[in-house]
Amino acid sequence: MPILSVENLTTSFRTEDGWKTVVRDVSFTIDSGETLAVVGESGSGKSVTALSIMRLLQPGLARHEGRILFEGQDLLTLSATRMQAIRGNRIAMIFQEPMTSLNPVMTVGDQIAEALSIHRGLKGREALKEAVRLLERVRIPAAAQRASEYPHLLSGGMRQRVMIAMALACRPRLLIADEPTTALDVTIQAQILELIRELQREEEMGVLFITHDMGVVAEIANRVTVMYRGDVVETEETASLFAAPRHPYTRALLSAVPALGQMQASTRPKRFDLVDPVTGVARPAPKTLDTVRDEPLLEVKNLVVRYPLHSGVFRRLSARVHAIENVSFDLKQGETLALVGESGCGKSTMGRALMRMTHAESGSVKLLGKDILGTDADIDELRRSVQMVFQDPFASLNPRRRIGRAIAEPLFIHKVCGEAEAKERVGRLLEQVGLSRDMAGRYPHEFSGGQRQRICIARALALEPKLIIADESVSALDVSIKAQTINLMLDLQERLGLSYLFISHDMAVVERVSHRIAVMYLGEIVEIGPRAEVLGNPRHPYTRRLIEAVPVPDPTRRHGERRLDVTEIASPVRGLDYRPPARLYDQVSPGHLVMQEAGA
The missing domain is CATH 3.40.50.300 (P-loop containing nucleotide triphosphate hydrolases)
Structure with a gap:
């Protein structure tokens, strides 16, 4: 029974x-x-x-x-x-x-x-x-x-x-x-x-x-x-x-399920082929065009972000969280760089530091050759060129504000246009992300999760940015909505020449959307290179650990019994006398760099 x-x-x-x-x-x-x-x-x-x-x-x-x-x-x-x-x-x-x-x-x-x-x-x-x-x-x-x-x-x-x-x-x-x-x-x-x-x-x-x-x-x-x-x-x-x-x-x-390993031969991101849930008819996606240009859009050099920790009755400085430690990378125009790693590795802190939502202790960040970590006068220009899409779209939208007003808000803050032109722009933006103009009068709770994420993307596009930082922007979405959102992001990249810093822990999705991958561990990049190289020939032990843990949507390849690894990611909290060691990188192949292990 x-x-x-x-x-x-x-x-x-x-x-x-x-x-x-x-x-x-x-x-x-x-x-x-x-x-x-x-x-x-x-x-x-x-x-x-x-x-x-x-x-x-x-x-x-x-x-x-x-x-x-x-x-x-x-x-x-x-x-x-x-x-x-x-x-x-x-x-x-x-x-x-x-x-x-x-x-x-x-x-x-x-x-x-x-x-x-x-x-x-x-x-x-x-x-x-x-x-x-x-x-x-x-x-x-x-x-x-x-x-x-x-x-x-x-x-x-x-x-x-x-x-x-x-x-x-x-x-x-x-x-x-x-x-x-x-x-x-x-x-x-x-x-x-x-x-x-x-x-x-x-x-x-x-x-x-x-x-x-x-x-x-x-x-x-x-x-x-x-x-x-x-x-x-x-x-x-x-x-x-x-x-x-x-x-x-x-x-x-x-x-709509991304499977890690499907794209080893491809050098470009790839849209999903979607199937209609009612008829079962497949809608093959068009081939993704090459949008990458040689000109660097973003150059990050030796970026350091640390948070002070205070203790005792007098709240004296006792330790620091080394959230980002001496990180360097670049991002080309029209390129998607995926930043991957476990919670606590520094991925989201990186996005917030680039937006100047978090203070960087040292290092430089250049956008089209101009340092964007300079004076407060540069913030307006930075926020027009770089926009962010967060993981939870409902938390990113004011529940009391109609979504048309939410999308238009950046236009008013930066004094780009008046009410009449803003209304027309909002309509165009909604159509760009696959929604209708008449939805501008609705409130966030009247939309599904996938639609709310499209609204957040429309708001990010309002100021015609050059770079969008997508921080776990599809992690909470259902599989078919996730696939549709990724297809939309690739469409916009082709049409508008956007660059993406795609922050995620989902390796199968990362394989779909990225040109290059940077793997972070304890605030440092331990491996970076072209997507096919990093996923097809992972050289750092932490990268291999991430890839081996990805569940494969194929029962014939089901993992057998595995030894349970119960180690937690190490703490980034360091004493005041801590001095980070100098890091050296080996070049495995053109553009594929791997941090040398301690004692190597």
Whole structure:
């Protein structure tokens, strides 16, 4: 008998106009030791299905029809008290963002101990001792020390491991993982996936894995259920689904998945060939033209950014964060340079330093030969030539301001034109990014995530910049929206001659968009060169570690059992007497430079 059997589940929400159905007749099963991946884009009903299983939707505002059988019991018929005894005990859930799921004023050890106290009756020291054992089990180094720390002191990967430890505290029969790796770097993601697999083998758990990342699906799932606008459109064994998807929407999802290694022979970025999710008809993308000119647009020399750390009653300077240490690179006109590395390596700090949103301690940055780290009088000129697109478009837009006004704002700040001309420019910009002029009167909440990112791109284009810094600008988007946004960026690069500094941790996307790649580690560039050289012939150990951790969207190439690497990225905090060592680089091939390792 399956651990979980969902039969014709229909979930509706109460609205002003009556009940609105968001999940319709969903059915699937999960056996002991099996992983079922539920995939689909935002709004497909994945998370609502999971919350329905856990009975976490508010009674009165949500209603359910059908049956959810867990170990033979219909969860929809249980009382709130009996459901509470199952939730967090026999069925556990890991959420996407651990920081919002953990209590910031309780130590991680106390939070795990609380679950043990409620469901297993352990008290005091006994509960804390078991909490430390669970932290050790999820491979957290120095578990006893970490148990006494608060969530904000842990990295994203460590916080996610704490969530897994808490979920596994009561040895559940079913684990629901809702996008548990979406926001994580590729190396941390690989560790979390291997950890879930290892614990699943030990406990014979069933796993319901919710994601929109088809590479993760290929890596971890036995079977796949595809959801589209509240309906299950296809369920199949993982290998069969990837080899011969039947539904048009499944084909559309797979067509939009970037796979690392597909472009080794190409020297240019490449648009995605997209498939219509309704008809299944492919729309082949035109060949990307060569836009790179020999003239350097941006020249960065020996850039240093350090943040002071103060401690003690008198807040004396005690240490410094070496966020960027002696970094040099250039960027040509019409070129895309990708800056890659894990969280904390200095990628975003680099973007902010170039925009003068962060103070650079030393070094030079020249735009078309002119130093842009000079006086404050140069800031206006810098902001007209260099624009930034951030990761979260909703946080980048004022929710109370119509998007037409948001796009026009840079024009007014820099006194480029008046109201009438600004309105015409906004209309043209909206059309440039694939939106209609009449959308200018809407508010940000009336758009999808992909549309909001297009709006942010339109705003960045308002001042006709020469360089756009894209800081994780597609990381949070669904696969097809991500593909459409990347195609748009390449279209704009061809038409407008734009240069991009593309900051990302997604190596497969980086391969699609970049001409050259710079790999950052602890504030330094450890390898830089043409895309095909860096990805096809990685020479620095850290570059190889990044590439090896990328999940491949092909079940036939699924990684076997791997040794779990639990090392965290080293701290960039240094004492006041620290002197950075002189760095030497070897030239592997024309333009391909690799930092020499210490002692080499």
